[in-house]
Amino acid sequence: MAKKQATTKKKVTKKPKTSLKERFTLSRQQKVVLGSFLFFLGIALFFAFISFFFNWKIDQSEISLFPKRTASAKNWLSVSGAAVSDFFIFKGFGISALILPVLISITGIYLFFDLSRKKLAGFWFWGVLVMIWISVVFGFITKENGLFAGVVGYEINDFLQDYIGFIGTVLVLAFLAIVYIVIRLKYTPEKISDSFKKTRKEINKDFKTTQSVNGSKKSQSTTPKEEIVVGQTADLPVTKVSSKTKMQDVTTDVSKNDSKGTVNQHYGNPKIQSDEIPEKLIIKSDSNPDDIAMEVETVVEEEEEVKNLSDKLVKDFGEFDPTLELGNYKFPSIDLLKDYSVQNGGITIDQGELEENKNRIVETLKNYKIEIAQIKATVGPTVTLYEIVPEAGIRISKIKNLEDDIALSLAALGIRIIAPIPGKGTIGIEVPNKKSTIVSMRSAIASSKFQNAEMELPISLGKTISNETFVADLAKMPHLLMAGATGQGKSVGLNAILTSLLYKKHPAEVKFVLVDPKKVELTLFNKIERHYLAKLPDTDEAIITDNSKVINTLNSLCIEMDSRYDMLKLAMVRNIKEYNAKFKARKLNPENGHKFLPYIVLVVDEFADLIMTAGKEVETPIARLAQLARAIGIHLIIATQRPSVNVITGMIKANFPARIAFRVTSKIDSRTILDTGGADQLIGRGDMLYTQGNDLIRIQCAFVDTPEVERITDYIGSQKAYPDAHLLPEYSGEESGTSLDINKSDRDKLFNDAAEVIVTAQQGSASLLQRKLKLGYNRAGRLIDQLEAAGIVGPFEGSKARQVLVTDLIALKQLLDAEL
Numbered sequence: 001m002a003k004k005q006a007t008t009k010k011k012v013t014k015k016p017k018t019s020l021k022e023r024f025t026l027s028r029q030q031k032v033v034l035g036s037f038l039f040f041l042g043i044a045l046f047f048a049f050i051s052f053f054f055n056w057k058i059d060q061s062e063i064s065l066f067p068k069r070t071a072s073a074k075n076w077l078s079v080s081g082a083a084v085s086d087f088f089i090f091k092g093f094g095i096s097a098l099i100l101p102v103l104i105s106i107t108g109i110y111l112f113f114d115l116s117r118k119k120l121a122g123f124w125f126w127g128v129l130v131m132i133w134i135s136v137v138f139g140f141i142t143k144e145n146g147l148f149a150g151v152v153g154y155e156i157n158d159f160l161q162d163y164i165g166f167i168g169t170v171l172v173l174a175f176l177a178i179v180y181i182v183i184r185l186k187y188t189p190e191k192i193s194d195s196f197k198k199t200r201k202e203i204n205k206d207f208k209t210t211q212s213v214n215g216s217k218k219s220q221s222t223t224p225k226e227e228i229v230v231g232q233t234a235d236l237p238v239t240k241v242s243s244k245t246k247m248q249d250v251t252t253d254v255s256k257n258d259s260k261g262t263v264n265q266h267y268g269n270p271k272i273q274s275d276e277i278p279e280k281l282i283i284k285s286d287s288n289p290d291d292i293a294m295e296v297e298t299v300v301e302e303e304e305e306v307k308n309l310s311d312k313l314v315k316d317f318g319e320f321d322p323t324l325e326l327g328n329y330k331f332p333s334i335d336l337l338k339d340y341s342v343q344n345g346g347i348t349i350d351q352g353e354l355e356e357n358k359n360r361i362v363e364t365l366k367n368y369k370i371e372i373a374q375i376k377a378t379v380g381p382t383v384t385l386y387e388i389v390p391e392a393g394i395r396i397s398k399i400k401n402l403e404d405d406i407a408l409s410l411a412a413l414g415i416r417i418i419a420p421i422p423g424k425g426t427i428g429i430e431v432p433n434k435k436s437t438i439v440s441m442r443s444a445i446a447s448s449k450f451q452n453a454e455m456e457l458p459i460s461l462g463k464t465i466s467n468e469t470f471v472a473d474l475a476k477m478p479h480l481l482m483a484g485a486t487g488q489g490k491s492v493g494l495n496a497i498l499t500s501l502l503y504k505k506h507p508a509e510v511k512f513v514l515v516d517p518k519k520v521e522l523t524l525f526n527k528i529e530r531h532y533l534a535k536l537p538d539t540d541e542a543i544i545t546d547n548s549k550v551i552n553t554l555n556s557l558c559i560e561m562d563s564r565y566d567m568l569k570l571a572m573v574r575n576i577k578e579y580n581a582k583f584k585a586r587k588l589n590p591e592n593g594h595k596f597l598p599y600i601v602l603v604v605d606e607f608a609d610l611i612m613t614a615g616k617e618v619e620t621p622i623a624r625l626a627q628l629a630r631a632i633g634i635h636l637i638i639a640t641q642r643p644s645v646n647v648i649t650g651m652i653k654a655n656f657p658a659r660i661a662f663r664v665t666s667k668i669d670s671r672t673i674l675d676t677g678g679a680d681q682l683i684g685r686g687d688m689l690y691t692q693g694n695d696l697i698r699i700q701c702a703f704v705d706t707p708e709v710e711r712i713t714d715y716i717g718s719q720k721a722y723p724d725a726h727l728l729p730e731y732s733g734e735e736s737g738t739s740l741d742i743n744k745s746d747r748d749k750l751f752n753d754a755a756e757v758i759v760t761a762q763q764g765s766a767s768l769l770q771r772k773l774k775l776g777y778n779r780a781g782r783l784i785d786q787l788e789a790a791g792i793v794g795p796f797e798g799s800k801a802r803q804v805l806v807t808d809l810i811a812l813k814q815l816l817d818a819e820l
């Protein structure tokens with residue numbers, strides 16, 4: 001630990017961060033030099049000001065000669081002192097200008113000892129106010145003598161008197177005095193009366209004790225050493241307590257070797273009252289053991305300690321840097337991505353094609369008696385948007401209904417009509433370009449919009465119809481649902497998202513949990529397992545290809561979610577961003593279980609497959625994560641080929657407001673994903689619609705090919721990594737063991753339901769349970785084992801269904817009752 005800290009310190013000093021603020025902060029040496037300068041300057045000014053009051057008359061003529069060397073003045077700081085004093089006293093604030101050198105000296109002391117600047121600012125603020133106030137007061141009292149009030153005081157007073165008169169000026173000055181007393185000195189009427197009462201009480205008490213002491217003086221003098229005198233610190237509160245009765249249990253252990261004669265006293269006896277003596281008490285005595293000196297260590301309040309500690313730690317080591325462990329990590333360079341612009345030659349559209357499409361649109365609409373007032377074209381990478389403004393009085397629904405007719409007359413697939421374009425008041429007709437342009441991942445990553453994105457998890461999805469790079473924050477989504485028919489660009493889309501994060505986030509900041517039932521799509525990411533992937537402990541491969549393992553991982557993520565929530569609660573913050581900021585500021589102690597929390601992105605490539613094989617067992621943790629995980633930095637990206645309602649259930653949909661639809665085969669599928677049509681009219685090859693709950697945005701997905709992903713993962717994989725993938729919490733809930741002596745208490749909650757299903761159907765098969773109870777295969781299999789152990793079904797008989805040993809529900813009830 002110590003070693004680690006030492007290395008941390010070393011690294012920090014080696015590579016200091018130079019933020020703008022730091023560049024303008026003074027080093028320790030500079031502070032000491034400037035501090036001493038200001039301190040002495042303050043003293044010099046003070047002397048100059050004082051002597052000005054005695055010599056100003058004599059020096060008056062000399063000041064006019066300044067800065068000539070021949071000028072000589074009586075001021076203790078010669079002609080410079082006289083000139084400066086004249087400026088601040090005569091032309092400035094009068095006698096109250098004496099506050100100025102005091103403020104300058106205090107500033108010097110603050111810089112010298114590096115004290116809090118906030119307090120210093122308070123000194124200056126109130127100091128200047130008081131200075132002005134005093135000079136105005138003097139202006140008010142001594143109108144004739146400019147030396148006391150200075151020009152400032154004189155003029156302000158004059159101004160006040162002109163506008164609010166004599167009484168008004170008195171009231172304003174009195175009010176300002178009250179403001180100062182209440183705010184700066186923090187005196188309230190209650191406080192003042194309290195302190196009066198207190199003083200009165202103390203006077204009374206003192207009076208009484210003097211009387212009693214006088215009365216008993218005689219008897220005391222006859223018993224000379226009744227009270228122990230405790231060293232020189234007798235005025236400390238503890239020493240006052242030290243009466244003979246309380247000290248009698250203290251055993252004295254004189255150390256002979258101690259040349260100074262220090263006596264260590266051990267408080268072994270519980271009779272000493274803890275409320276009167278602080279936790280740690282060191283009592284020293286000089287050579288005479290009777291003459292004990294007591295030193296009391298004051299206990300510093302813990303809260304302040306923590307605050308100071310975090311400030312000190314930040315000062316000594318800088319803010320916690322989660323990336324330090326892989327401090328030399330280099331982000332992949334843009335050159336690893338292919339430049340398609342050479343091949344593409346940028347977006348090109350035939351002028352003729354544009355003109356042709358425009359004429360056709362105008363003609364088609366004319367055929368249906370729709371006149372157009374204006375038409376405008378925006379050329380995108382795959383489609384061109386024709387924005388039309390129809391003549392007044394044309395119903396929008398009429399144009400919307402002509403979608404197919406316009407498509408027919410344009411002889412083009414994938415016409416989408418947006419009527420009206422939200423926020424524009426025009427109608428959009430999207431017509432695919434004859435020659436589409438590939439939007440390269442390189443251009444999406446290199447775009448300034450992505451490079452300058454101040455987002456938690458920025459992802460560059462591609463380009464919109466107006467050719468702008470579309471960058472979204474996954475952390476804000478907070479989960480993403482992707483769907484599209486096979487071969488329309490889902491996997492490329494997933495890779496684009498992952499690539500974006502790899503280009504923007506350090507391995508310490510984000511971890512991926514990848515589920516890839518197709519086994520081939522995400523395998524390349526295996527190379528960055530120890531940098532970016534998270535996995536369950538004791539598993540070999542981080543990328544999950546086996547559906548049965550997904551259940552464990554999802555449940556483990558739920559455990560991680562719960563424990564993160566506990567940590568957030570402990571740290572009294574609301575989300576991962578605030579938590580990490582607090583951790584970086586060293587305000588959370590790692591010894592209390594706090595640690596820097598990386599974002600976790602769960603990517604499921606084929607969700608339909610998962611739901612089919614594991615059913616509710618997968619849906620429940622996914623829904624739980626989707627509902628709750630946003631605040632603690634777990635985000636889900638779920639892709640599916642089959643956007644049917646039994647895959648994308650209501651529960652899933654409700655928690656995935658951000659959705660991406662690639663081309664789908666039917667309007668119904670489009671509705672399932674987007675709650676509206678449109679995805680069926682896309683042209684494929686990365687053409688997609690994105691929504692985050694409201695508007696639909698048509699985007700051409702950035703294209704990243706397998707060799708490009710391979711180059712990036714190779715580049716990252718070849719660098720120094722963590723010893724292992726990020727380990728998720730262990731989940732040991734549902735092991736798929738098949739031991740038959742299953743304990744009754746270990747039985748599945750659905751055991752009775754399962755028994756009823758089996759007995760009613762008289763068929764002992766796991767698939768029956770899967771269907772009827774909507775279970776995954778593993779759980780159904782375990783239920784069958786439990787039913788076998790309970791004697792409800794017979795043993796495994798190969799491909800045949802198991803024999804059911806209980807004939808009807810009444811017999812089943814008897815059997816289960818008998819077990820109790």
Ligand SMILES: Nc1ncnc2c1ncn2[C@@H]1O[C@H](COP(=O)(O)OP(=O)(O)OP(=O)(O)O)[C@@H](O)[C@H]1O
Nearest residue numbers: 485486487488489490491492641685686701702703
């Ligand atoms: N953004 C894109 N730009 C250009 N071409 C693309 C884009 N996305 C996909 N394609 C083309 O479509 C092909 C299929 O894409 P992809 O493998 O992503 O489909 P998919 O939806 O994942 O299919 P499946 O579900 O069968 O895996 C790619 O090989 C590529 O040629």
